Amino acid sequence: MSRIKTLESTEVPQPIAALYEAVQKKLGLVPNMVKALGHSASALQGYLNLSGAVSGGKLPAVTREKIALLVAEQNQCDYCLSAHTAIGGVMKIPASEIEAARNGESEDRKEQAILVLTRHLLATQGNVSDRTYASIADAGVTEEEAAEVVANVALNVFTNYFNRFAQTEIDFPVVKSHGPSCACSH
Numbered sequence: 001m002s003r004i005k006t007l008e009s010t011e012v013p014q015p016i017a018a019l020y021e022a023v024q025k026k027l028g029l030v031p032n033m034v035k036a037l038g039h040s041a042s043a044l045q046g047y048l049n050l051s052g053a054v055s056g057g058k059l060p061a062v063t064r065e066k067i068a069l070l071v072a073e074q075n076q077c078d079y080c081l082s083a084h085t086a087i088g089g090v091m092k093i094p095a096s097e098i099e100a101a102r103n104g105e106s107e108d109r110k111e112q113a114i115l116v117l118t119r120h121l122l123a124t125q126g127n128v129s130d131r132t133y134a135s136i137a138d139a140g141v142t143e144e145e146a147a148e149v150v151a152n153v154a155l156n157v158f159t160n161y162f163n164r165f166a167q168t169e170i171d172f173p174v175v176k177s178h179g180p181s182c183a184c185s186h
Contacts, residue, residue: 046158
């Protein structure tokens with residue numbers, strides 16, 4: 001049971017109900033996370049704005065999902081792992097790539113560099129070394145893409161922390177975290 005009650009569209013003010021409707025149109029459902037965020041128009045709007053902004057960036061959708069999977073694994077957020085595993089499946093990301101992303105791994109050199117950056121951002125709270133930055137640049141990650149990685153990490157840390165705090169009931173096929181791990185093994 002969720003710590004923060006999920007609110008249905010009939011229980012929220014019209015401006016929040018309109019946000020629910022937009023999410024319904026985009027996703028085909030209103031996830032429990034959105035229904036829990038419905039207690040705060042500013043929190044819900046902030047999430048939707050940042051989510052919309054990063055989806056319009058240069059990073060491919062598959063790469064953004066892999067970032068989300070790695071962040072959720074590192075933060076042990078079963079709600080977000082479950083949601084992003086389901087989304088990855090809808091996007092036709094092979095199960096082996098979903099599992100690899102959870103472990104910060106990719107066969108693609110540039111995507112691997114992005115996952116290394118993601119892992120280091122989490123491990124250092126953003127204080128990534130010059131050596132790490134040089135290695136990701138050497139792999140072809142542009143400054144624009146690096147900035148978008150930071151934005152995607154921030155978005156996913158927000159949702160991970162919110163869902164762990166709210167104890168949001170998982171409304172996707174359940175995927176459990178592998179448990180505590182070193183945030184910087186690469």
